Amino acid sequence: MPVTNAHTHLELTGLSFLYSKGPGMLRPWMNRVYRHMNQLTNEQVLAAIKQGIDELLSIGTTHVVDISARWLSLEPLLKSGLQGIVCLEVRGLERKRALKKLEEAKTRIYRARSENRSSTVRIGLSLHAPYSCHPLLLKQGAAWCAAENVPLCIHVGESPGEQRWIQQARMAAFMGGKPVIRRIAAAASRFFPGKEPIFYLDSLGVLSVRPLLVHCTNLSEREISRVAESGCAVVHCPRSNERLSSGRMPLEKFLSAGIPVYMGTDSVASCPDLNVYEEIEFAKQFHAGLIEKSELDDFIHRSLSSFP
DSSP states (O other): OOOEEEEEOGGGGGGGGGSOSSOOOHHHHHHHHHHHHTTSOHHHHHHHHHHHHHHHHHTTOOEEEEEESSSOSHHHHHHHSOEEEEEEEEOBSSHHHHHHHHHHHHHHHHHHHHHOTTOSEEEEEEEOOGGGBOHHHHHHHHHHHHHHTOOEEEEESOSHHHHHHHHHOOHHHHHOSSHHHHHHHHHHGGGOOSOOHHHHHHHTTOGGGOOEEEEOTTOOHHHHHHHHHHTOOEEEOHHHHHHTTOOOOOHHHHHHTTOOEEEOOBOTTTSSOSOHHHHHHHHHHHTTTTSOHHHHHHHHHHHHHOOO
């Protein structure tokens, strides 16, 4: 029987020291992740990936969906014995650079698929998030995935601020940091059409590819209904969401709508470990009294024993 961890960032395994003792906030945490990752060599990141894979295997994990921002976890996962999907991540708000990165990812994915036809690990694409990708990157990336039957994954609705970024074009104040980042964020605000994140993605054709949607902690009821209509599955990461003050995913509404929900641990930079069983125990407490025990038990069984 599969034991599925549907969301990991194995490349961040060496950043466990960023896991805070108390609640933090998503954006400052992301800034720290980028800063420390930029200081690591590929050799250090590869060593961390191996450590993460060893941890997954030690608890009996069989299937995983990993997001690879530096495109370094692909080879280790192909050799690990794990099954699942590794998604090469692309992001970018500056059009030319973002589309160039997409072309590079396509080439890498084509090559990896041709070289590993018999592998139990599929190679997919991750478009990081609605707020961090130029609309053409989202649109063209999704269209290419549909044409080539490439799995697609995207973070959406992780933070309460994301609704403001997309709906109200208030990115610049939230992004903070260096002046150049603020200028890029302010310019990117022109992209956003005043729609909720799910409907923004839908307007670009992203939902038609049925991507795996990660977090979905702060979606409206209208958005949840649209996710159900689209046939997308979602991934729930309650410990990371709680630690980064993202809120409680309304799991009961997703289950009521018939949306497939899987469990993921995110990374050890925002979660104490990669143990999906510990994630489940936390979820039981997180949703206690809000979901019938029998329904929660059924969800847990399905989320562990199936795969997106």
